[in-house]
Amino acid sequence: MSVEFIGYVGHFNSSETMRRSGPAVDVPYIEAVAKAHEHVGFDRVLVAFHSNSAESILIGQHIAHVTDRLGLMIAHRPGFTAPTLAARQLATLDQFARGRAAVHIITGGNDKELAQDGDHLTKDERYARASEYIDILRQEWTSQNPFDYEGRYYKVLGGFGDVKPYRAEGIPVFFGGASEAALPVAGKHADVYALWGETLEQTRDLLNRVRAAAAPHGRNPRFSLSLRPILAETEEAAWAKAEEILRRARALRESGGSGRSPHNARQHDAAGAAPPPPNEGSRRLLAAAAQGKRLDKRLWTEIAALTGASGNSTALVGTPDQVAEALLDYYDLGITTFLIRGFDPLVDAIQYGRELLPRFRALVAERERSTAQAVAAE
Numbered sequence: 001m002s003v004e005f006i007g008y009v010g011h012f013n014s015s016e017t018m019r020r021s022g023p024a025v026d027v028p029y030i031e032a033v034a035k036a037h038e039h040v041g042f043d044r045v046l047v048a049f050h051s052n053s054a055e056s057i058l059i060g061q062h063i064a065h066v067t068d069r070l071g072l073m074i075a076h077r078p079g080f081t082a083p084t085l086a087a088r089q090l091a092t093l094d095q096f097a098r099g100r101a102a103v104h105i106i107t108g109g110n111d112k113e114l115a116q117d118g119d120h121l122t123k124d125e126r127y128a129r130a131s132e133y134i135d136i137l138r139q140e141w142t143s144q145n146p147f148d149y150e151g152r153y154y155k156v157l158g159g160f161g162d163v164k165p166y167r168a169e170g171i172p173v174f175f176g177g178a179s180e181a182a183l184p185v186a187g188k189h190a191d192v193y194a195l196w197g198e199t200l201e202q203t204r205d206l207l208n209r210v211r212a213a214a215a216p217h218g219r220n221p222r223f224s225l226s227l228r229p230i231l232a233e234t235e236e237a238a239w240a241k242a243e244e245i246l247r248r249a250r251a252l253r254e255s256g257g258s259g260r261s262p263h264n265a266r267q268h269d270a271a272g273a274a275p276p277p278p279n280e281g282s283r284r285l286l287a288a289a290a291q292g293k294r295l296d297k298r299l300w301t302e303i304a305a306l307t308g309a310s311g312n313s314t315a316l317v318g319t320p321d322q323v324a325e326a327l328l329d330y331y332d333l334g335i336t337t338f339l340i341r342g343f344d345p346l347v348d349a350i351q352y353g354r355e356l357l358p359r360f361r362a363l364v365a366e367r368e369r370s371t372a373q374a375v376a377a378e
Contacts, residue, residue, distance in 0.1 A: 003331065003364050005357055006044045006073055006224070007037040007349050008341035009063060011054045015343045016303060016313075017248040019257045025054045027062075033346050034063040037070060040353020044071030046339060049106065051116035057089055064097035071100045073174060073339075077108055078133035079119050079126070084159050086133075087140030090171055091163045099166035103137075104174040104194065105130055107182070109279025123279075124181040129153040134173060134189045141170050174224065178206060179280040187213025190221045192337060196281055197227035197314035199288050199295050204333050206284075224337035225330050226312040228303070229323050231351055242317045245343050246302050253306070277308050285309035297326045312341065320355040328363050 013029050014020035022029070037045050045063065049056045060072045074093070076086065094101035107126040108114045114126075121129065132151040139147050140161035149156040165171045175190035177183070186193050193210045195203065207223055214221055230245065232238035277283055286309050289301035294317075304313040316323045327338060340356075342348020 002336065003361060004043045004224075004337040005041070005352075006046055006337060006339040007042040007352075008339070008345065009033045009037065009045045009047055009059075010345060011048075011059060013345060015345060016307060017245055017252060017343045019252060025059070029346075030059065030062065031066050033349065034067055034070060036346060036349055037353070038067045040350055041357050042070065042349070042353060044073050044100075044102065046073045046104065046341075047075060049075040049077060051113050057093055060101070061093055061096060064093070064100060069100075071102065072097060073102045073104050075104045075106050077106055077117075078130045079121070080117055083133045083136035083154060084140055084156060084161070087137045088161050088163050090137075091141060091161060091165050094166045094171055095163065097166070101165075102172040102174060102192075104176070105134060105189075107177060109277070109281065111278065123179065127177065127179075127181040127185050131185045131188060134175075134185075137173075138170075141165055176281065178284055182280070183209055183213045186210055186221070187215075187219065188217050190214070190219075192222045192224050194224040194226065194337075194339070196285055196309075196312055197225055197299065197316070198284055199291070199299060200329055200333065202284060202288060203330060203335070207334055222337060223335045224339055225335045226339040227327075228312060228315040228342065229340055229348075229352060229356060230300070230315050230317045230343075231320050231323060231355060233319065235318050235322060238317045238319060238322075242300055242302075242315065246306065249303060249306055249343075277310060282309035282311075285314060288314070297329065298322060299326075312339065320359050323356060324359040324363055327360050328367065331364060331367070 009030055011024060011030065012020055012022050012026040034045060047056045047060045047063065056074050056076060060074045063070065064072060074090065090101060090103055107130050132154050136149055136154060136156060136159065139149065140159060141164055143160065146158040146160040149159065172191045173189055174192045174194050175186050176194040177186060178195065187210060195206055198206065203225065210221060230238055230242045232241050277286065285304045288295060289305040293302050294300055298316050298318045300315040300317045303315065307313050316326045340352055
């Protein structure tokens with residue numbers, strides 16, 4: 001199976017250890033990070049979305065303009081744009097990008113944040129709406145004639161998209177969510193199911209549940225795992241680097257910062273800890289963190305514990321060879337896409353491209369050769 005690496009292009013430079021500086025749309029930074037990802041061999045980059053952030057499709061269009069090969073993973077929330085219009089916006093982007101667009105449908109796990117955009121549906125209702133939304137996206141992208149659609153949340157009469165995706169196979173749909181309301185939607189719609197960096201046992205369980213949800217629809221989704229690799233020349237140096245990252249993250253929180261927009265910080269207690277998360281994905285990461293600071297071969301959970309697992313927050317720590325071997329364990333479970341980003345986003349992306357991606361791709365190639373030889377010998 002071919003593997004794909006997805007990086008991250010933020011709207012500005014920040015992380016759990018770096019307080020945001022500069023404007024809400026830091027154009028030189030966006031361009032530099034996008035070009036760096038392309039130069040060092042990433043396949044695609046995530047362009048994130050938040051209720052007070054710059055618009056992800058527009059940032060994606062600029063990234064496509066300043067790169068030649070780099071693919072896009074546009075985070076997009078149903079409910080704020082009519083699905084017929086969103087389908088044409090994404091197809092238009094895909095035409096300009098010559099087939100490099102993908103969309104990550106995110107329903108949003110935080111009711112308070114969604115209320116900033118005027119969305120007051122419950123989480124289960126948002127998943128039901130997302131399912132209808134994707135139904136309509138796909139019809140706009142594929143239908144050669146006007147279509148009607150009637151659901152609980154959307155009614156379309158004579159819908160038709162004159163602009164189609166650049167490639168015949170269309171625009172890949174990424175989808176995440178681990179709740180009971182999310183899994184049926186994932187099974188029906190996900191081309192790629194996205195999850196955070198859980199333990200091997202948790203990952204195996206969730207992949208099996210998604211496969212079971214997809215089977216009635218005759219679908220076989222691919223899987224994407226999100227992690228924060230921490231690399232150094234020796235294992236001892238890598239763990240020391242992780243401890244320094246934790247120290248800096250605690251200091252930033254204790255000083256009242258979160259590394260994000262000043263209007264987008266979650267409330268924390270006096271020790272800098274985050275409140276319990278409202279979404280199942282974060283709860284699963286915290287359940288892993290409750291098992292210990294270091295799990296499996298080298299899964300590190302302390303940033304997840306500190307931040308309330310408010311996003312991609314678990315790490316693999318070690319030398320490039322050690323982290324590549326740990327990634328191979330996930331590959332053996334069926335993960336073929338890895339979304340990785342660092343705590344120093346630009347510097348870490350370059351290091352990943354130079355030291356981690358080639359090592360892991362070589363391991364996968366060797367694994368595929370060994371498997372093919374074993375099958376031929378039977």
